[in-house]
Amino acid sequence: MSNKDQKALEVYGLTNLGEVKRNLTAPELYEEIIKNGEGKIAKGGAIVCLTGAVTGRSPNDKFIVKEDTTEGDVNWSKGNVPITQEKFDNIYNKLCAYLQQKDVYVQECYAGADEASRIRVRAINEYAWQNLFVQNMFIQEPDETKLANFEADFTIICCPDFKCKGELDGVNSENFVLLNFAKKVVIIGGTAYAGEMKKSIFTVMNYLLPKQGIMSMHCSANIGKDGDVALFFGLSGTGKTTLSTDPERALIGDDEHGWDDKGVFNIEGGCYAKVINLSREMEPDIFATTEKFNTVLENVVMDDGRNVDLDDDSITENTRASYPLQSIDNIEPSGKGGMPKNIIFLTYDAFGVLPPVSKLTVPQAMYHFISGYTAKVAGTEKGVTEPKAVFSSCFGEPFMVWHPSVYAKLLGEKIIENNVTCYLVNTGLTGGPHGIGSRFKISHTREIIRAILSGAIDKSEFMEDEIFGFGIPKTLGDIPTDVLHPVESWKDKAAYKAQLTQLAENFKANFKKYEAGTDAEIIAGGPKI
Structure with a gap:
């Protein structure tokens, strides 16, 4: 001192x-x-610390x-x-x-x-x-x-x-x-x-x-070998961290970014990953950080032999690992990239009606950005007995200071200026709601992401959804058509239509609180009922 x-x-x-x-x-x-x-040191060198009674924000x-x-x-x-x-x-x-x-x-x-x-x-x-x-x-x-x-x-x-x-x-x-x-x-x-x-x-x-005219974003970002940048927006449980951590692409950042006239930059110098049920096989890069010096494991259970159990949620389901970006092998060390080529909005639709991938117009992109939709699955939260629509404006409502339309307009301007393509990717259920439907295979989701990032999806012919208006590819690589088009996976087609309509009504009801300060063009990007 x-x-x-x-x-x-x-x-x-x-x-x-x-x-x-x-x-x-x-x-x-x-x-x-x-x-x-x-705290205590676990095998591998991570430090395990507990937060006491409060285990989340x-x-x-x-x-x-x-x-x-x-x-x-x-x-x-x-x-x-x-x-x-x-x-x-x-x-x-x-x-x-x-x-x-x-x-x-x-x-x-x-x-x-x-x-x-x-x-x-x-x-x-x-x-x-x-x-x-x-x-x-x-x-x-x-x-x-x-x-x-x-x-x-x-x-x-x-x-x-x-x-x-x-x-x-x-x-x-x-x-x-x-x-x-x-x-x-x-x-x-x-x-x-x-x-x-x-x-x-x-x-x-x-x-x-x-x-300063700079877009601030709650998203992850990575960059390909040719310098193409992709942004991934998504609430907890949608796969944002998993899908942006790609061995073929360098990670710019995990969670928070800015977008100025030069391109995208990371706001942070590290990652704060949720690690409950993390596996070495499915997420090797992130799993490896839990066995490294410098990593702070928050509320993770550890036994007397200093072994951590990432499947144990007895303290909280919200277990976390904080580690510097350098703990990931494939990163962009500058924390910066050029202008984005693709924006991917991730959602977990527990109602089983949204397609696994949809192409968005600019107004639709701004509308879905403001909406920030996902769904809680029955049984994952006390009092939730059936799927529940969740909306978090700008995919990060608790941290946004200005009216959501301020961020949406900035995003829309940058999408147009840089000719960015936008997609909505559903990592949730198909064939019916929770209890009936099944989750999209991670292999199919990864194939969709690869098709977006490589540009292969551009060769697809798209059909317009009659309610949401976004474009759904008729075919895409080896993905079965009943996966691309959820209506084909529902036995009861009338029930599918009713559920899709109800979800659209949920979107419109949620958006009413933003309409007063939002341009008509953005509102027009919403579903039509």
Whole structure:
């Protein structure tokens, strides 16, 4: 610890701290984690840490300070709940008092691989393992001189053991995630789920990048040997990570990207993969990271012999692995690529009516982007007894600050300018809803993705769906026609039509909340009933 390190934190009101441990290396952080009793080392070298009672994001505990700079910009909604500056200051001051005499871990890094639009991020952590998570997830500065003179554009202060008093502090529970764009700081407490830090900075970028005409996206991206870039949008369970991690294509990034006038760039420097039921055979690249030094395994079960069980969901179904991109063999080290050639929207349709692949017009692409559809399968969530349609605008509603149409317009402009082809790929069910139908074979899905990325699908003749209007290929390689056209896989054709119509009605009902701020052209991209 140096006096300079102490002084650097006084600007935040953090005084009388214990030791400030700044920019420790991964081995040094491992030592701290073990010394503090925060985690255990598994076979292979990954560090296993538990988050306690909270094992996922706390969407009802996230607030944005409503002040002059954000009042007219933010799409105030269920996902963007306002809190006053006064209430923020009250909690912030208590947090500063809580940290007195406590050691803190500081990590300084970047969000954004593009040097022109990146932001400098400083994370101040109570836990060493969360500081290692930050090191994994954001982009490191190799130049020690620049690091020594680092000045943050945005700061995270994360203290899981500091808890609020709910309504007394003006929040909903003891957990809180408070973003203050005027003070350029996010404070997190009551929850040790590390994903809150990652998603908070993504939320910051989702606010800042569109102000510069840059599209911010909750998607993965990879690049082919010829420089062709593909974007994969999709909610949890749709196969985004699996399908974008391709041995034939270099991974640009796993989850968060920007798209500017030069092309696509990764916002992060690592991956935060869901690892429940991960197998060495189906996802070898991601599985290998669970046996590597640097990886943080979050809420993964480990036995006394230091063996992890990725099939065990006794702690949570939301088990995670955080690892630097360099842990994947086939990556694009710059974190950047050119203009996308293809955009793929992934969905898991548990109703069994959407085709495995559909070609979208530009208005349809913007409509489906705003909709962000997938479906929960019966039995995967408490209280869900039958398939349930789920919509998350822009495939990342909790992290989008502006009205969804702002992001959709930016996307539409870039699709047109760069002649990008867009597809909707269903990785869900066919032949009937959950309990009757079966999931599309992963081999068929992979063949579809290869056909899109190689351009082979362009040779297909397309037919227009009578309700959704998108184009369905009549034939595609060796894929059977009853797979390409779900109606052929349903025994009861009337039931298929009724289910397809009901899904279209679900789309239209969901979209009503966005119509007030959305262009007619985008609305026209929706289904016709």
